[in-house]
Amino acid sequence: xxxxxxxxxxxxxxxxxxxxxxxxxxxxxxxxxxxxxxxxxxxxxxxxxxxxxxxxxxxxxxxxxxxxxxxxxxxxxxxxxxxxxxxxxxxxxxxxxxxxxxxxxxxxxxxxxxxxxxxxxxxxxxxxxxxxxxxxxxxxxxxxxxxxxxxxxxxxxxxxxxxxxxxxxxxxxxxxxxxxxxxxxxxxxxxxxxxxxxxxxxxxxxxxxxxxxxxxxxxxxxxxxxxxxxxxxxxxxxxxxxxxxxxxxxxxxxxxxxxxxxxxxxxxxxxxxxxxxxxxxxxxxxxxxxx
Numbered sequence: 450x451x452x453x454x455x456x457x458x459x460x461x462x463x464x465x466x467x468x469x470x471x472x473x474x475x476x477x478x479x480x481x482x483x484x485x486x487x488x489x490x491x492x493x494x495x496x497x498x499x500x501x502x503x504x505x506x507x508x509x510x511x512x513x514x515x516x517x518x519x520x521x522x523x524x525x526x527x528x529x530x531x532x533x534x535x536x537x538x539x540x541x542x543x544x545x546x547x548x549x550x551x552x553x554x555x556x557x558x559x560x561x562x563x564x565x566x567x568x569x570x571x572x573x574x575x576x577x578x579x580x581x582x583x584x585x586x587x588x589x590x591x592x593x594x595x596x597x598x599x600x601x602x603x604x605x606x607x608x609x610x611x612x613x614x615x616x617x618x619x620x621x622x623x624x625x626x627x628x629x630x631x632x633x634x635x636x637x638x639x640x641x642x643x644x645x646x647x648x649x650x651x652x653x654x655x656x657x658x659x660x661x662x663x664x665x666x667x668x669x670x671x672x673x674x675x676x677x678x679x680x681x682x683x684x685x686x687x688x689x690x691x692x693x694x695x696x697x698x699x700x701x702x703x704x705x706x707x708x709x710x711x712x713x714x715x716x717x718x719x720x721x722x723x724x725x726x727x728x729x730x731x732x733x734x735x736x737x738x739x740x
Contacts, residue, residue, distance in 0.1 A: 451623045452644060455578055455581045458482075460477075460516070462474055467521050474498055474500070476589065487502045489504075519575065525553075548571075554630070567635055570626075577589065579595070592624065600625050600641070600644075601626055604629055613732045614731075619735055622649055636667070641680070652680070679738055681723045683727070684710050
């Protein structure tokens with residue numbers, strides 16, 4: 450099985466006629482993703498890559514229903530695109546753009562909290578369920594269908610985590626990039642909950658970063674679970690000199706540098722996660738689990 454997206458997920462593309470969207474949508478279609486329509490103002494009534502295009506989501510919903518929307522829109526257009534998708538009650542939004550203004554993200558978070566919509570991103574490679582659905586920009590050729598869930602706050606390290614599962618002779622159930630920006634639509638707790646409930650996911654690889662406090666929230670959530678699957682965690686940025694100067698990260702500002710990456714790792718270990726000190730250890734731990 451998978452979480453959030455599979456071969457039956459009906460996908461909408463907002464900004465489908467753009468250059469980057471065209472490149473990645475073509476790859477997603479070739480990967481078997483069920484893309485049913487696209488949105489591009491002033492292109493309504495046309496077809497692009499064999500996909501019908503509409504001016505607005507409401508117009509598209511007169512003919513189709515959607516389970517997810519992938520946003521290929523520039524950073525300054527994300528807020529309005531997210532608002533349109535939320536008002537259309539689309540359950541899942543994935544925003545690829547990097548550098549969405551912080552003020553816009555605060556407004557987006559408020560909109561999300563008042564809705565039933567889940568958002569992944571911004572600044573994310575998206576989500577992929579190998580051989581079923583590619584929602585974003587993942588290099589689909591490195592993935593293999595399997596039973597390891599991956600959640601990551603680092604786009605680049607997400608790919609390395611995928612390669613680590615392959616080095617262990619395993620594949621992935623679903624891979625999710627939460628997003629690299631300081632404020633993102635969702636956090637580890639939501640995704641951990643989904644993977645814990647997925648009967649075919651046997652273990653989870655979690656990749657964290659130095660910024661923000663997402664890893665601590667994840668550890669507290671994981672510690673609260675009575676029935677839990679193995680979680681292998683890595684937190685990037687341990688060498689950052691937190692105590693020497695202000696990095697400007699949210700967690701650094703809030704805690705005045707008192708919570709370092711080493712502290713995060715300790716808290717995650719205390720919660721029951723297996724925390725590795727380098728990415729190359731992940732495949733070794735996976736092999737030891739004998740999944």
